Every structure is written in C-alpha cells, then in structure tokens.
Amino acid sequence: MKLVPLRDNPQFLKGFYLRTRFPEVIFEPVLAALVLVVFLVLWTPMGGGPLSWKALVLVLAGMQVCLALLLAPLAVVRLTLLDRMAGVVDFYRASPLPTRNHLVGLVLGGVFPEWLLGGALFLLFLPIAHAAGIPWHLSCAFAASLLLSSLVLALGLSGSAAGNARTGGEGLIVFVLMAYGMALLFAGKEGFGMWIHAAGAPVVRAVLTHHHLTAGEGYGLGQTLVLVGFQAAMQLPLLLLGWVSLWRGFRGPRWHNGRKFQALLLSVYVFCCLLPGGGWSVPQGLSPARVGNGVVMRDPEETNAEREVQDYWWQHRGMVVVCGGMAAALLLGTMAAATPARGETVRGMRRALKTGARRAALLDDWALNPPVMVGVSLVSLLAIAAFHATGVVHLTAGAACWLVLVFLGCLWFALLHQYVQLRWGSRARQMFILFVLATWVILPLVALFNPFGMILSPFLPFGLLLANFPSFFDAGTRGEWVTPATFIFLAADLMLVCVFSGILWAQYRRVCEAVSGKRPDGKDDAETRPLDKGTGGGSAPATPEVTGRVGARETS
Amino acid sequence: MISVKSLRVDYDTVTAVEDLDLEVAPGEIFGLLGPNGAGKTSTIKAIARAIEPTYGEIRIDSVDPDVHPEEAWRRIGYMPDLPPLYPDLTVRQYLDVFAAAHLVARPGRADRVRDWAARVDLEKKLDTRVSELSRGMKQRLVLAKTLLPEPKALLLDEPASGMDPIARVEMRRLLHEAAANGAAVVISSHILSELDELCTAVGVMEKGRMVVSGSIADIRRRLETGVRLRIRPAGATSAEAVAAFLEGNPLVSGPAVAAGQCLAEFHGTEDQAAELLSALAGGGLTVAEFALEHESLESLFMRIGARETS
Numbered sequence: 001m002k003l004v005p006l007r008d009n010p011q012f013l014k015g016f017y018l019r020t021r022f023p024e025v026i027f028e029p030v031l032a033a034l035v036l037v038v039f040l041v042l043w044t045p046m047g048g049g050p051l052s053w054k055a056l057v058l059v060l061a062g063m064q065v066c067l068a069l070l071l072a073p074l075a076v077v078r079l080t081l082l083d084r085m086a087g088v089v090d091f092y093r094a095s096p097l098p099t100r101n102h103l104v105g106l107v108l109g110g111v112f113p114e115w116l117l118g119g120a121l122f123l124l125f126l127p128i129a130h131a132a133g134i135p136w137h138l139s140c141a142f143a144a145s146l147l148l149s150s151l152v153l154a155l156g157l158s159g160s161a162a163g164n165a166r167t168g169g170e171g172l173i174v175f176v177l178m179a180y181g182m183a184l185l186f187a188g189k190e191g192f193g194m195w196i197h198a199a200g201a202p203v204v205r206a207v208l209t210h211h212h213l214t215a216g217e218g219y220g221l222g223q224t225l226v227l228v229g230f231q232a233a234m235q236l237p238l239l240l241l242g243w244v245s246l247w248r249g250f251r252g253p254r255w256h257n258g259r260k261f262q263a264l265l266l267s268v269y270v271f272c273c274l275l276p277g278g279g280w281s282v283p284q285g286l287s288p289a290r291v292g293n294g295v296v297m298r299d300p301e302e303t304n305a306e307r308e309v310q311d312y313w314w315q316h317r318g319m320v321v322v323c324g325g326m327a328a329a330l331l332l333g334t335m336a337a338a339t340p341a342r343g344e345t346v347r348g349m350r351r352a353l354k355t356g357a358r359r360a361a362l363l364d365d366w367a368l369n370p371p372v373m374v375g376v377s378l379v380s381l382l383a384i385a386a387f388h389a390t391g392v393v394h395l396t397a398g399a400a401c402w403l404v405l406v407f408l409g410c411l412w413f414a415l416l417h418q419y420v421q422l423r424w425g426s427r428a429r430q431m432f433i434l435f436v437l438a439t440w441v442i443l444p445l446v447a448l449f450n451p452f453g454m455i456l457s458p459f460l461p462f463g464l465l466l467a468n469f470p471s472f473f474d475a476g477t478r479g480e481w482v483t484p485a486t487f488i489f490l491a492a493d494l495m496l497v498c499v500f501s502g503i504l505w506a507q508y509r510r511v512c513e514a515v516s517g518k519r520p521d522g523k524d525d526a527e528t529r530p531l532d533k534g535t536g537g538g539s540a541p542a543t544p545e546v547t548g549r550v551g552a553r554e555t556s
Numbered sequence: 557m558i559s560v561k562s563l564r565v566d567y568d569t570v571t572a573v574e575d576l577d578l579e580v581a582p583g584e585i586f587g588l589l590g591p592n593g594a595g596k597t598s599t600i601k602a603i604a605r606a607i608e609p610t611y612g613e614i615r616i617d618s619v620d621p622d623v624h625p626e627e628a629w630r631r632i633g634y635m636p637d638l639p640p641l642y643p644d645l646t647v648r649q650y651l652d653v654f655a656a657a658h659l660v661a662r663p664g665r666a667d668r669v670r671d672w673a674a675r676v677d678l679e680k681k682l683d684t685r686v687s688e689l690s691r692g693m694k695q696r697l698v699l700a701k702t703l704l705p706e707p708k709a710l711l712l713d714e715p716a717s718g719m720d721p722i723a724r725v726e727m728r729r730l731l732h733e734a735a736a737n738g739a740a741v742v743i744s745s746h747i748l749s750e751l752d753e754l755c756t757a758v759g760v761m762e763k764g765r766m767v768v769s770g771s772i773a774d775i776r777r778r779l780e781t782g783v784r785l786r787i788r789p790a791g792a793t794s795a796e797a798v799a800a801f802l803e804g805n806p807l808v809s810g811p812a813v814a815a816g817q818c819l820a821e822f823h824g825t826e827d828q829a830a831e832l833l834s835a836l837a838g839g840g841l842t843v844a845e846f847a848l849e850h851e852s853l854e855s856l857f858m859r860i861g862a863r864e865t866s
Contacts, residue, residue: 010657014642017649087640090606091701095657096630251625252608343568347610350566354611 004101006109010092011102015079015109033117036063036124053132060125061142064118068150072114073157079110080158084249089162092250099251103243107154118146141224145231152235155242162249237269341421341429342511349515374501377411401490408493415500422507557582558603558709558740563612565598565764572598574764576612580740580757582708585731587751588744590761596744597637599761600711603742604634616709630659633707633739637714639698643687647678650686651701658705672700675730677723691718696727703730710734710741716750728754783848785822785829787836790844801839807832822848 006012039059083089092102108115122143129139244257244265251257381404388400420432560578564571573595580586588596602609605621605628614621621628642650651669660668673679676696681689689697695718702710710731716724731754735741745751751758752772759769768775785808787798798818799811807828811820822829826848833846 005662008656008659008662010653013649013653013656014645017645017653018642021644082642086642087636087638088642090601090604090634090636091640091654092657093606094604094629094632094634095654096626096659097657098626252605341568343566346569347566350564351611354562354564 003104004097006105009101009105009109010095010097011105012109012112013105015106016112018079018082019075019110019113033120036121053128057125057129057132057134060121060128064121064125064143064146067114067118067121068146069153072111072118072150073153075111075114076107076154076158077161079106080161080246080249084162089250093252099247102250103155103246106158106246107151111154135221137221137224141228144228148228148232148235148239152238152242155246156238157242159242159245159249162246234269237265241265241269342423345422346511346515349512353516374411374497377407381407405489405493408490408497412493412496412500415497415504419500419504419507422504422511557615557617558586558742559613559615560599560603561613563599563602563614564610565595565602565607565612566610567598571764573602573609576761576764576766578742578759578766578769580709580742582738582740583735584757585735585741585743585755587755587758588742588761589748589751589758590744593763594761595764596761597713598764600634600713600742600744601636603709604632604711605629606634606636631708633702633705633710635698635702635710635712635715637717639694641686641694641698644685646683646685647673647689647697648682650697651704654701655704658707660705668704672704675703675726676700677726692720692723695719696723699727699730703734706734706737706739708739710739710743712741712743714745715743716745724750783822783850785818785820786845786847786849787818787820787843788816788845789818789842791842793842798836798841798843801836801841805832 003009083092095102125143126136126139130136241262244262248254248257417432420429424432558578558580560576563573563576563578565573572593576595576599578586578599588599590596598607601607602612603614603616605614605625616628617631619628619631642653645653648669651673652665655665655669656662670679670682673682676699678693678696678700681693686694686697695715699712699715702712712731716727719727728750731741731743735756743751743754755772757769757771758775760767787795789795789798795813795816795818799813799820802808802811802818802820807822807824809821809823811818813819822832824832829846829848833843836843836846
C-alpha cells in the first residue's frame with residue numbers, strides 16, 4: 001500500500017493548482033480565515049465568563065461541522081464532476097499510477113484549503129473548549145468524529161459523481177443510501193438503534209450538551225474511545241462503498257468494485273444501523289433522570305414498573321428490528337445486485353459464453369434471475385425461523401406475518417426492479433428512480449416519521465397500510481393483531497411475486513436465447529429468434545459477410 | 557507491439573466492434589480508416605482500456621492489461637478525438653499533472669514538460685491558461701501530453717483534427733520519430749492523404765469489422781490495382797502515336813489519350829517499365845515525361861467500399 005508523495009500525485013497536483021488560482025479561488029478560504037480572525041479579535045474583549053467561552057465553543061463547533069460536513073465534501077464532488085465533465089477520467093483510467101493514489105490525491109488535493117482551515121479551527125477550538133470545561137479527550141473525539149463523517153460524505157458523494165451511464169449503478173446505490181440515511185435520521189427520534197453511531201451523533205451530542213452535565217457524570221476517556229470506535233466501525237461499510245464507487249469511476253469495473261460487492265456493503269451498513277443500540281446509544285450519563293441541575297425525583301415503584309414496560313417494549317422492538325434488518329439487508333442487496341441494465345446483462349452473458357464464467361462477468365454484469373432471488377428470500381426466512389426455533393429471538397404470530405409480508409414485498413419489488421432494468425429504456429429507468437425517491441424518502445416522512453414505514457414504504461400501498469396497523473409491538477399488552485386484512489395483503493403480495501417472476505423469467509429467457517441460441521434451462525433452440533428492439537438487446541447489427549478479398553461492397 | 561485478437565465491444569444494443577484482430581509491430585504506424593460508426597474510436601478506446609471490451613485478447617508489449625493493468629498502462633499513450641482538458645490550468649500545469657500520472661520522476665519533470673511544450677511549439681504559451689488556447693493548440697497540447705512519457709504503444713484518435721498544416725507536418729515528424737524509437741502506433745484519421753504519407757500499414761473498418769488490412773502496397777496488390785502510366789510526348793510525337801505503340805503490349809491495358817498525354821494501366825515491375833521506356837525511344841518516339849502513378853489511399857478507400865469518409 002505504498003503511496004507516491006503528494007508532489008507526484010496527479011490528483012493532488014490538479015487540486016492544488018485549481019484551488020490556488022489567484023485571486024478567484026484562493027479567495028474563498030482566505031476570506032473565511034479572515035472572517036474567523038476578525039470574529040475572534042472582536043469576541044475576546046467581550047469574553048471573560050464561562051458562558052462566553054461556551055458560546056464561543058458552540059460557534060467554533062458549528063463552523064467545524066459546516067466545514068467538514070458541507071464545504072469539504074462539496075469541494076471533492078466539484079473536482080470529481082470536473083474530471084467527468086471534461087472527459088479527463090479516461091486519462092486517469094489509462095494512467096499507470098495505482099488507483100489508491102488517485103483517490104487519496106483527490107480527497108486531499110481538492111480540499112486541502114478546507115483541511116487547513118479545519119486544522120486551524122481545531123487548534124483554536126481545543127484551548128477554548130478546555131476553558132469552557134470540556135475535557136481534552138472529548139474535543140479530540142469531536143474532531144475525529146467530524147473527520148470520519150467528512151471522509152464518508154466526500155467519498156460517497158464523489159463516488160456517485162464519478163459514475164456514469166457506462167459504469168452505472170453507483171447513482172442508485174448512493175441514492176438509496178442517502179434515502180436510508182434520511183429515514184434513519186427520523187427513525188432515530190425513537191432513540192434506539194445503532195444508526196446514531198453511523199452519523200457520529202453521540203460524540204457531537206456529548207460536546208454540545210457537555211455544559212449541562214455535572215462534573216464526573218459526562219463521558220470518560222474510555223467511553224469516548226468506544227463511541228468513536230463504534231462510529232468508525234459503523235461508517236466503515238460506507239467508507240468502503242464510497243471508495244469502491246470512486247475506484248470504479250476512475251478505473252472501470254472490476255470484480256472487487258462490482259455492483260454486488262457494493263450491494264453487500266450497503267446491506268451490511270443497513271443491517272448494522274437497525275441493530276438495537278441499547279445503552280450505548282442512550283448512555284446512562286445522559287438519561288433524563290440524571291441530566292441537569294434539577295434532578296427528577298420519582299417514586300421507586302413507579303420507576304420499576306416503567307422500566308419493566310420499557311424493557312419489554314425494547315426487547316420486542318429490538319427483535320423485530322433485527323429481523324426486519326436482516327430481511328431488508330438481504331433483499332435490498334439482492335435488488336441492488338440485480339441492477340445491470342439490458343445491454344450490460346447481455347454483454348455479461350456474451351462474455352461468459354465466450355471466455356467462460358469469469359469473475360467480472362459473474363459478479364458485475366450478470367443479473368440475478370428469479371429462482372436465485374426467491375432462493376435468497378427463502379434462505380433468509382429459514383434463517384429467521386431458525387433464530388426463533390433456537391430461542392435467540394421470539395417471534396409472535398403478528399411479527400411472523402409482518403416479516404413474511406416484508407419478504408414478499410421486497411421480493412416483488414426486486415423482481416420489478418430487475419424487470420425495469422431488462423425491459424425498459426433509460427427514460428423509464430429514470431422514472432423508476434423517481435418512484436424510489438418518492439417511496440423511500442418522501443412517503444416515510446409523510447408517514448409520521450414511522451421507522452418501519454422506512455422499510456415498508458417501497459411496497460406501497462400495502463406497506464403504508466401495514467405501517468399504520470395497530471402495532472404488534474404491543475402484543476404483550478394488547479394481544480395479537482392478525483386480521484383477515486393481513487392475509488389479503490399476504491395473498492396480494494404473493495400474487496405479485498408470482499406474476500413478476502413469470503414475466504421476468506420470460507424476459508430473461510428471451511435475452512438468453514438472443515445471446516446464445518439456447519434456453520436458460522440448457523435446451524437448444526432450433527433457431528435463434530431475432531431480438532426485437534426493446535426486448536433485450538445486444539444483437540449485432542446486420543454485418544456484411546466478409547468474403548473474398550474485400551467483401552464489404554462489390555469491388556469495381 | 558500491440559496485439560488484439562477477437563475483440564468485441566458492445567454498447568447497450570449496438571455492437572461497435574466485432575471479432576477484430578490486429579497486430580502492430582514496433583516501429584509500425586497503423587492507420588485505421590472507416591466511415592462514421594465503423595468502430596475505430598471504440599477499437600482505440602478498448603485497447604487503451606478507456607472502455608471495457610465485451611471480450612477479446614489484448615496484449616501491449618506482451619503484457620495483458622487484464623492481469624497487469626498498471627504495467628500495460630505504463631506502455632500506452634492514448635489521445636482521444638476530443639481533447640479532454642482542464643480549462644483553468646496553465647499549459648505547464650496540465651503537462652505536469654499528466655507527467656506525474658505517467659510516473660515521470662520529479663527531478664527533471666519540469667525540464668521534460670518544457671522540452672515537450674517546445675516540441676509542439678507551445679513553449680511561449682507555457683503559462684497561458686488552456687481555455688485561452690486555440691483548438692489546434694489544444695490538440696497539440698494533448699499530443700505533447702501523450703508523447704511526453706515516451707510510451708511503447710501510441711493510440712491516437714483523429715490527432716490532426718483542428719491542426720494547421722504546419723502543425724500537421726510537425727505531428728507527422730513526431731510520430732515518425734516515436735516509431736523510429738520503437739513505438740507501435742495506431743492512428744485513426746479522416747484526412748486520408750495524411751495517413752498515406754504517415755502510415756506503414758492501414759486497416760479499413762466497416763460496421764465493426766476489419767474489412768481489409770495490411771501494408772498499403774499489400775492492399776494495392778490484393779486489390780490488383782494497376783499502376784497508372786502517364787506519358788507526355790515531346791516534339792513531333794503525338795499522344796495518339798504513343799497510344800498506338802502501347803496497343804498490344806501485354807503489360808499495358810486501356811491506353812487512352814487525354815489532355816495531350818497518353819494514360820494507361822501498367823501491370824509490370826519497375827524494371828519492365830524501364831524496358832518499355834527504352835522501347836519507346838527505340839521506336840522513335842520522343843518522351844518528355846514518363847511516370848508511374850500509384851493509386852492514392854483515398855481512391856483505394858473509396859474502392860474498398862466505404863460510402864463516406866469520417
């Protein structure tokens with residue numbers, strides 16, 4: 001993993017040259033730095049009291065957040081887009097410099113003014129935060145948290161920007177990722193789940209609320225390290241996803257940056273986000289009963305009863321979230337893995353036929369056919385049933401119905417997605433992305449920020465109805481909730497799965513026939529049917545037979 | 557050496573290149589000809605790995621780009637048809653960025669940048685922004701960027717478009733120099749007369765297939781194109797007399813008179829042409845000009861069957 005020095009890194013050099021042009025570009029960070037200095041000079045005489053220091057800490061923290069989470073990622077995206085628009089990416093693709101150098105150079109070179117300014121802000125922040133009573137380790141954790149989040153955002157967004165119609169897929173994956181992020185943000189208001197670690201929220205919250213804590217009740221060094229570690233672990237799949245997307249944009253498709261690998265990373269991330277967070281996400285030091293100067297005094301019996309109800313609620317909710325997460329992760333992965341469009345699918349088949357099933361063809365180009373998708377779903381359901389049988393989780397009848405519904409909904413959505421990719425043109429595919437936008441982002445917000453609406457919303461209208469069902473999470477107190485409507489929805493989803501499986505299978509069969517003259521089941525067709533336009537492509541244009549010495553046209 | 561076997565490139569529902577074979581030896585300059593959409597650009601891009609071919613075996617100096625991509629790219633210089641540029645960089649900065657991308661070591665990189673800028677006549681523009689250059693200058697800049705790492709395989713897609721005649725002559729000189737240093741060059745161009753002077757071999761593509769390829773002389777031979785004989789009589793000798801003399805000569809066919817000259821197809825060697833000239837003189841015919849004219853590449857291309865030149 002040796003990197004060339006930055007002075008020999010073309011992306012760094014490009015970023016450096018472009019961001020140090022005088023006066024138009026260098027002006028931005030210089031102006032920002034000047035404003036900061038003036039602000040501090042004016043602020044200092046006003047300072048003196050602890051309140052003043054705390055306010056200054058908030059201002060500096062806000063500036064760092066803005067710099068790390070907005071300006072720096074935008075700068076990287078801007079440079080990536082410049083490469084793509086100017087067509088220079090082809091030059092980088094044909095460069096002998098190892099890819100990691102390009103990516104490191106892009107992230108460091110493009111945003112070096114922001115990094116420098118961020119570093120300066122951090123150096124200012126440290127003593128001021130200390131003066132405000134925030135321990136050193138918390139300030140450092142804050143900076144580390146922002147740095148991690150900034151890297152994830154920069155790589156993720158520029159990975160998306162580097163993709164194009166030729167490399168494909170990244171847009172959808174990053175888009176789905178953002179939708180998940182938004183939905184999780186609102187799901188987070190419920191106060192559970194590991195998602196907040198992925199956003200780096202605990203560390204930021206710790207800093208921002210530190211002044212409310214009495215001495216000794218805040219985060220210790222060990223606890224802070226664990227929080228930062230959690231954040232790093234949670235963001236690792238996203239970091240890798242952004243890295244491989246960018247890699248794909250700069251170097252073209254390879255098996256190790258293939259869509260299925262990206263889908264796997266996304267699935268891991270989503271699964272982790274849905275894990276119950278327990279005490280880590282709501283540390284005891286910040287629980288309402290212990291926060292602030294005014295300690296809330298409660299009756300011990302009342303507190304115990306409340307705790308028992310909460311424990312029960314959390315247990316069931318966590319269980320369902322784990323299962324839902326497994327389902328969503330596996331099936332989302334299946335769906336995302338099946339993103340190659342018609343032309344790419346045909347190309348993958350053709351390549352596999354010619355050269356054997358090479359890794360690139362299998363992992364990147366080939367779409368998953370319905371039996372594989374149904375198989376994945378069944379294996380996932382069986383895994384959950386095994387969890388139930390071994391007592392790892394406890395499924396109520398309502399929860400089991402819900403899970404089956406989620407699986408069926410996911411499955412038909414994945415089949416529909418595959419069908420759109422194989423059958424429709426690019427315009428229709430764009431419309432499909434709009435559909436995803438509506439169902440994954442807007443409707444979850446409409447559905448009262450319901451965390452489960454996020455999982456169910458793609459499968460509207462059934463999902464929306466289900467999301468608003470009297471919750472089976474209350475099964476312990478209100479009884480089971482399996483109604484005739486549940487079975488109607490199950491039947492409807494099953495019917496959709498069957499219909500789309502049939503349509504997609506026929507579609508897939510036509511594509512296979514067009515490529516090889518053989519059916520997917522291996523039987524030879526007497527003759528290869530010509531591929532009519534729009535039903536799965538890849539057919540070669542009528543190529544004249546090359547015969548004789550010239551062949552293309554008669555030679556005079 | 558560039559070696560391509562069974563190359564195929566598909567875009568969605570279109571097959572751009574189909575089962576293409578190509579061998580370009582070191583020192584050879586291979587011209588790709590063909591009408592619009594014949595697959596020339598796709599071929600060059602696939603060899604440069606700017607696009608992923610559907611399948612096909614490509615070797616650059618015996619290196620497989622699938623197995624050792626960075627080793628292969630070290631040997632490749634690629635110039636696309638539309639020059640990709642950063643408008644806000646200066647010429648010096650642009651060359652420096654791509655010299656670094658091709659692992660040109662820092663000590664001496666600045667000198668090499670200056671040297672190559674001079675070789676494409678841009679040394680006075682070193683600190684000018686790329687956006688302020690003319691189209692021909694931009695093309696020369698990208699040519700300098702391509703040649704600067706001194707690659708063993710040069711892939712040039714329409715490199716002369718937008719260049720003025722002097723720059724074209726300079727480009728030809730640079731490419732001959734690269735070939736003389738052992739580079740294998742593949743070039744596509746719509747200026748056929750230019751390829752005629754530049755290339756040692758050509759290939760004509762149509763609808764994704766290589767219709768014919770080989771050295772220009774070889775193609776002429778395969779097309780059985782005769783050499784045109786042009787004789788301008790002098791003194792009292794008339795063109796009609798020369799035509800009458802040539803009638804019945806087995807090496808000559810279709811003698812005709814046009815604009816006071818005798819034109820015919822000649823099917824012999826140069827020695828036989830010399831003997832014919834002696835026979836003309838021996839027959840008492842005075843000749844002011846005796847010329848064997850080969851068919852131009854453009855005319856060959858039209859005969860091969862392409863409707864339009866790209």
